[in-house]
Amino acid sequence: MTAAIALPDASSERIRRLRTAIGGQSIVLVGIMGCGKSSVGRRLAATLALSFVDADTEIETAANMTIPEIFAIHGEPYFRAGEQRVIARLLKEGPQVLATGGGAYMNADTREEIRAGGIAIWLKAEFDVVMARVRKRSNRPLLQQSNPEEVMRRLIAERYPVYAMADITVQSRDVPHELVVLEIIEALETHLGLESLKEEVDLSK
Numbered sequence: 698m699t700a701a702i703a704l705p706d707a708s709s710e711r712i713r714r715l716r717t718a719i720g721g722q723s724i725v726l727v728g729i730m731g732c733g734k735s736s737v738g739r740r741l742a743a744t745l746a747l748s749f750v751d752a753d754t755e756i757e758t759a760a761n762m763t764i765p766e767i768f769a770i771h772g773e774p775y776f777r778a779g780e781q782r783v784i785a786r787l788l789k790e791g792p793q794v795l796a797t798g799g800g801a802y803m804n805a806d807t808r809e810e811i812r813a814g815g816i817a818i819w820l821k822a823e824f825d826v827v828m829a830r831v832r833k834r835s836n837r838p839l840l841q842q843s844n845p846e847e848v849m850r851r852l853i854a855e856r857y858p859v860y861a862m863a864d865i866t867v868q869s870r871d872v873p874h875e876l877v878v879l880e881i882i883e884a885l886e887t888h889l890g891l892e893s894l895k896e897e898v899d900l901s902k
Contacts, residue, residue, distance in 0.1 A: 702875035705882065707746040715882065716745060716792075718889040723791035723815035727802040727860055729853060731827035732820040732869045733877065734796040740878045742794035750790075752797045756783050764798075781807050788814040799852070803859055816888065817863035818881060824853060826870055864888060 705711045724741065726734040735751055742749035756779055757763055767776045781804055787795055788810055795815065801807055802817070811817050828849055860866075865884045869877060885891075 702873050702879060704740070704744045704875055704878060707744055712745060712882075714891060715885060715889070716747075718891055719745075719792055719816070719885070721792050723788055723811075724794045724885070725788075725811045725815040725817050726794070726796045726820055727811075727817055727863055728799065728820040728869065729822065729827055729849075729856060729860075730799040731830035732799075732822040733830075733874065734820055737820060737869070737874050737877050737881070738794045738796040740874050741881055744878055744882065745794065748793045750787055750793050750795050752780065752784050752787060752795060752801060755787060756780055756798075759783055777804065780804075785810050791815065799856070802863070803856060808859075808862065816865065816885070818865045818867060818884070819860040819863035820869040820877070821857070821860070821866050822869040824850065 724745070724747070726738050726741075728734055738751070739749045753764055756767070756776075760767055760779060762770070764776065767779070777800065780798060780801055784795075784797060784801055784807055787793070791814060797807075802811070808817075828846060831845075831849070865881070865888055867877060867880050867884055
């Protein structure tokens with residue numbers, strides 16, 4: 698049985714300092730479908746005392762239809778254009794934890810908007826992990842093919858080199874979500890230069 702992972706309290710000095718360093722930026726989670734952006738993102742947002750926003754949910758609300766319906770009726774290019782507009786709008790509403798769809802970060806304009814208004818974190822997951830997860834849900838338009846495994850391998854080959862452009866990479870795997878959240882917090886501290894500050898505080902005691 699896996700031991701419980703204790704996350705820092707949202708009101709702790711550690712999180713207060715991290716929130717201050719984040720400022721008005723959004724924490725933007727990117728990665729392939731099934732990598733855990735929504736489930737990890739909700740826990741991360743709660744720990745940081747930030748709002749959690751799922752870009753796909755916002756797209757569905759704006760379009761008044763589900764993403765599979767958008768794909769079926771209007772096609773992928775129409776969906777991608779709407780996705781770019783929605784993410785650009787959401788980035789103006791930070792700070793927040795923003796989970797993006799698997800293809801969002803492939804758009805160069807969206808990457809630039811995320812770079813300007815947020816910190817991109819790639820939740821990197823291996824093929825077997827994401828396939829085990831996406832098989833549990835039937836709402837993945839890009840996988841509605843005769844050979845979803847082949848499609849997933851192609852998507853991984855195309856997208857992982859682009860995801861690697863994110864500011865931070867954290868491995869998503871079959872461990873408690875709290876452990877991944879803790880690793881994200883530690884990676885954010887390193888990215889924002891808070892480790893040296895912690896050392897200075899320790900040395901002054």
